Amino acid sequence: MSNKSAYSFIYKMRIQKALAYRFDVFANIIFQCIAMFATAFFWKAIYSGYDSVQGAGVYDMLTYTVISAVMSILFVTTVEFKLMESVKKGTVAMDMLKPVPLFSIYFFEDLGNITSLFFINGLPILLIGSLFIGMPLPADGVSAALFFVSLLMSFFINWFFAALFSLLSFVTINMSPLIQVKKHILRLLSGSIIPVWFFPEWAQGILGALPFVYIYQLPLDLYIGRYTLQTAMPKLTIQLVWLVILSGSFYAAEKSMTKKVMVQGG
Amino acid sequence: MERIKHYIDVSLYHVKLAVLTMLEYPANFVGWLLSNPIQFILGFATIKFVVARFGTINGWDYGHLAFLYGIAVISHAFSMIFFVQGWFMGEYVVGGDFDRYMLRPLSVLFQFFFTQFNIVGFTDLIPGVCVFAYGCHKVHFHWSIGNVMAVLLLITGATLIRGGIYIIMGTFSFWTKSRNDFAGFTQEFFDKTTMYPLSMYPRMMQIILTYIIPIGWISYYPAKDLLSGTGMGAVISLVIGVVTMTLAALFFKVGLRSYESAGQ
């Protein structure tokens, strides 16, 4: 089997696997909708008496909420758990010897998982959000186009960050609580819950220097039309730089780890 | 009495084991000591920033919000110490990990929670206590004996309410046989509903969170009462906590009958 067909097989398997647990599918929709509604109500409540704060109206915030909920599905990664399990069970050296590169397998598994999650969770959430919270339309055509470009890079930044983080499995014994904390902190720092432009200037400055805002905040800002084509370009360039930095450091770290594992035999 | 003494003895021994385990992996503990407070300091900073932009949230100013947030985080911390396993019940059900508890002459639910203390939960207490102290200072909270009692009752009640809800949610996995834990969503939802005044949400949601899923009694109602000088809300919190926990324990007992262990 060539690598290409192996990847497409892994991808399809993951889609079927995600569908196998019926309860999980429906419970996920319900829980995510509840969290989304709580956020939407939150914005409605604190916006009472204000038309616009920091250049965003309540309608922008509702759009922001719905799109952020759908986006969070594209950022589900399992690579951290997979590598942790592999290290824990002591099979990692053998897994690395397989003809198909280990992290490529993890990537296509995540991609398959996300594809099915998008259809079985993302679309229902988008539908429910549009019906009960407000139709989350992009500001205009250019905004929409910029959003998709940025989203694609966000997806890879998020995945490479997760993969880089997963390498900690080699140095720490109990990863699973760390993974939870990473998720929580990432959501707080990336503007997925509250946009960072509500923060004071100095905090925005700090967060702007970190890669997290380029996962959620930038695509969302583009979507609700906070940038024009001209002002968006520098931002997208920084996003691209982060993508290069993270993927580059991942490849370097992965290479040295692989070498170490092969020498020690796991 | 004999039985209670036995249970306390077992719990205390497991506290010792939890400390020993923690010492076995010091790096983990240091990791938590750093990351847990960061989570809540970030959460609190978020509130501060939002208040700075919007003035007040539903009539609650910064001091009041700190008071509310403090109660929410402290009860969260205690629920993490005693009841965090509830979040991972699905994992135990699917993995057949209840077997060992059922083989021992103690209540299964008791063992599930009190033989694996999550000592690192204490790291959540640090930001909670800091923010609460700050809030108390801002609202000029009077530390009379009555108020001290009220705060203690309230924290106990709030912890029991949280624990009860975790148990009820986890118990469903006996039937669904699902490994999925909704820790992330649960925390996000609890954060939104316990750290901000409940009154800002639509009427329907308030009713649900008051009478059906008593999240409002974790922090909002008792804090509101305490701020207006009465400990009534704290007492009701405790009562609701005890009731929730009792119902949760009964529900768990029913669920356990459908436990299928692992393999055959």
Place this chain on the structure above:
Amino acid sequence: MDTIVVKNLKKEYKIAQKEKGLAGAVKNLFVRKYEILRAVDDISFTIPKGEITAFIGPNGAGKSTTVKMMSGILVPTSGDILINGRNPQKDRVHVVQDLGVVFGQRTQLNWDLRLGESFEMMRHIYKIPKAMYEENLKVMDDILGIEEIINIPVRQLSLGQRMRGDLVAAMLHSPSVLFLDEPTIGLDVEGKYAIRKFIKEINRVKGTTIILTTHDLGDIEELCKRLIIINKGKIVEDGPLEELVNRIAPNRNLVVEYYDENYVEHEQAKIINVEGNIVTYQFSKKEITGAGLICDISDRAKIKDATIKEVKIDDIIRIAYRG
């Protein structure tokens, strides 16, 4: 009174039927068919005090399910179980106070801490009096050599060492009944020897009633007088090993080596093979003993050597599994 009474025990599982392929997976989200799987199908037996009984049967036969119902972990679909006169579901706490259980595939020891800590934990959980705890530990140390591994963290123990630890942990509260689910699985010769010696000793000294499930025929030969064979959820054989062997394979072969090619016949034995001066007789144990046959033949002709070929126990079990 019998220590264990099991009557008409049944356990059913509901299994979701899943359709293949991507389209099937989507369809399964909304429509789902269930099938009833009967893992244990009307099993009855009683076990008297102090007996060692083996449950054997192919994978998925229902052995573990039965043991798990007897130890109160699973709730039977129907039927009755009494352990020392009590029902393990209704009276779980009392039943397990006098019950030890070891699952070979998983441990009840605390993975992160030294082995001794797990024993102390048992002392607290079962309220074991200090004197009894120390006495039990000493007795078991004599058989299993626990002292040398007691300070090692469980995660660093070998499988055999861990199993020894698990056995001790299960016996510290001196239960009168012990269930062992595949206690020798994956162990080396030395490990198996230690575990078997322990089981025999405990049974002899304390009179513990023991049920073990196993795939290891060595366990059966060395430990058990009684054998219960389970297949597809039903008991297909129940009785002493010897009786089973005699019934399923009543015939034995006797191989006689003569000095030359002149051999004799015997009215109670059939000659099934002749190879030069080596002749194989087949006889029924009911009609004549092996010794009697050798005696008769050596009376009639001069023989150099005679060996009775015992049947292989695996063959017996394989035949029994087929039902």
